[in-house]
Amino acid sequence: MVLGWRRRKNNNNKLNVEVVIPKHFTCPISLDLMKDPVTLSTGITYDRESVEKWFDDGNCTCPVINQIVRNFDMIPNHSLRVMIQDWCVENKQHGIERIPTPRIPISPFEVAELLIQVKASARGLDQHGCLELVQKMKRLGCEMERNKKCIVENGALGALASAFDAFANDSIEGNVSVLEEILSALNWMFPLQFEAHKSLGSKASLTCMVWFLKHQDLSKKEMSIAALKELLSFGDNKHVETLSEIEGVYELLIEFINKGISPTITKASMSVVWYLVSSSSPSSEKMKLAFIELGLVSSLLDILIDSEKSLCEKTSAIFDSLCSTPQGREKAYGNDLTVPLLVKKILRVSAITTDNSVSCIWKMCKFGEKVDERKVLVEALQVGAFQKLLLVLQVGCGDEIKEKATELLKLMNPYRVDLECIDSDYKNVKRSF
Template identity: 55%
Template sequence: MILSWRKKRAARRAAKKQNLEVTSNMELTIPSHFRCPISLELMKDPVTLSTGITYDRDSIEKWIEAGNSICPVTNQVLRSFEPVPNHTLRMMIQDWCVEKRSYGIERIPTPRIPISSYEVSEILSGIQTAKDQQDAERCREMVLKIKELAKDSERNKRCISANGTGGVLAAAFKTFSKVPFEQNVALLEEILSALITISPLDGEAKSYLGSDSSLHCMVWFLKNGNLSGRRNSVLALIEIVSSDQQKIDELLEIGGAIEALVKLMKEPISPSTTKASLLLMYHIVSNPPSSANSKVIARLTEMELVKILFEMLVDCEKSICEKALGVLDEVCSYDEGMEKAYGNALTVPVLVKKLLRISDLATQFSVSILWKLCKNDKSEGGDVLVEALQLGAFQKLLLLLQVGSTDGTKEKTTELMKLMNVYRDRAECTDSLDFKNLKRSY
């Protein structure tokens, strides 16, 4: 009996396999009313416009975001830009997918309903009430809710950002960051994370974040926060200082701010944090030359910033390389920065290696730094020029002139080659492109 049952089961499986092979060779036709008129693909989230035509949500939203105000099919002006979910058609499409599963068609999941402006307003009202009542726990619940909704889809994020969420969250951050704020650390971390999620921020949000209490709180996170807290603080500070240079001076007056930033570069926690730290540092060092900025550069060089950057440049990705070279270019505009660069064994080898190797921007910064160092080289034998020649800088600079560059870079390249030409008969020119024989300074 058992043997007979096994034979029947094997026969059923063989028949099923044969049917699958037959159906796989047959052409599957998707019903026309299941296709989006724009993408011509099976709709996953069908929505109907005010004109009565149904589209896939993703396709029609891209159409509207591109600035179109008419229905693609009827050319009628849209009375409303809010598409209505077509649940009946969606369920028909799902049933069809289940019916055709033998063709390898998977059932489309039921889409989540996007958040509306009214729902955003309700949540923001809850955050404002909790802020006024100093109810940190309730405020945190609302912030977590809006952060999750923003992460759910790009459409949600756009809707949340467009309804003044940045200003409300930043105002709450300012209120709860007033000393002592240690008891509100969990809430402040969530607000900062939510703000970064919906960035870029508007002027109102930046104004609240640029307050004295908010800046002190973010510096505290830079020094004592967890990994995400430190990363989000750097990103928020970039938003602030990029639109208001005066905030840089206020930031630098806060004890431990610049030390914490340098530590993030010396002991990196993630590539995104390193990029953000370098970008914030660039805003700091690229201030117009002044006695105050000279003191900042002196502090940074004392903290071995030049050494940290060159060691970072030995092996890093393109974006980090460009930002690190940008910071070095600004630092080497000051005597303190050049002095540290002269004393670092990696300086010339790294700069020559980056020429024509990473990107146009990296080459531009490398030429600028080399030009500053060679032009101000006070050694009797032109040590920097000779070392650059020995590493093949002259050939690279010559090639750079041939392939083209910006006017400023071209002028610096020409001047560099004139300076190097004096030592060409005394220096062996080799085209070295690696660090095989280079001893690092650490």
């Protein structure tokens, strides 16, 4: 029996040969030639990649007979694989390439043995031994997705984070090679698991990552800022406090945001800044002031002019957080871009950006001096804020933003008689640097 046929080109580039694939050589799921046939407990054979994806998607039945699978072991069907390989060789002249013999997946026991060696080399500060082990782990993970999953699920993140902390504690410059390799492996295994937090969030580990940001090349900077972003995303104030105490970290983040050396670094730096200024740690206000003094308000406004959705959301969120402080509002009042840009972003990018923009304008009106409040209200009216706020209420928003938008409309209403809306195009407004 055959499933179908394929046309192949001969040497003269003409379609004149039909190659028929035997039905029992094709996977019942993908209907393609099987590269790594495995047999389930139900007795049905599938290609390993296809059936693993079937189970990963949440299915628990055998696709062909719809029987519940209680034993998910997959037995390699070596005989069928050899038959498929022989068939490929026989049809080589028709353009059929021989499927390679699949590598044997790594087992949890092998991963455990590998991690024991990693921990031992870290305790002994054997950087060369640890380097070879981490490289081996990466090679195995790159061979197949199943290996990567097995390595991560059996504790690799915790072991590698612990090793990173050990070598960073010993000497950063003296252990650069192994620290880079471990950080690369950790990036490959993200998202982080709980057991890796303590080690990767230690002062030594965070100092090492900041050192990489200062002294290493672009790829190492990207790995380090991605690791910081991943670590801070869990909201542990201890990590926030520890990072904020490392010398030069504020200046470094501002530099990455301003220079835009790579989109990856810019976005990740914005996320790190957001985690710092929005945390509930005792030093949160101190962090906001540090960023404000370094000119972050002006930098955020410049980014808001022309940025894609995710970056715009991060930027507006940080700006809203900085506007919670008198110093942040003072910088916002003094920048000609502030009000036109915030109004422009309402209902223009996303619901998140709209909420942040409304919140910023509300804070500038609610908590500023009378002269500043009037200036903001008048300028907002002139660039169309009143109409946009009405639309925000009509299309729907959260209760908090609804209250702020309503209050802003009430504050603006007395000024509407003497003012008319002008063109809200902010491109000709003088920029502050």
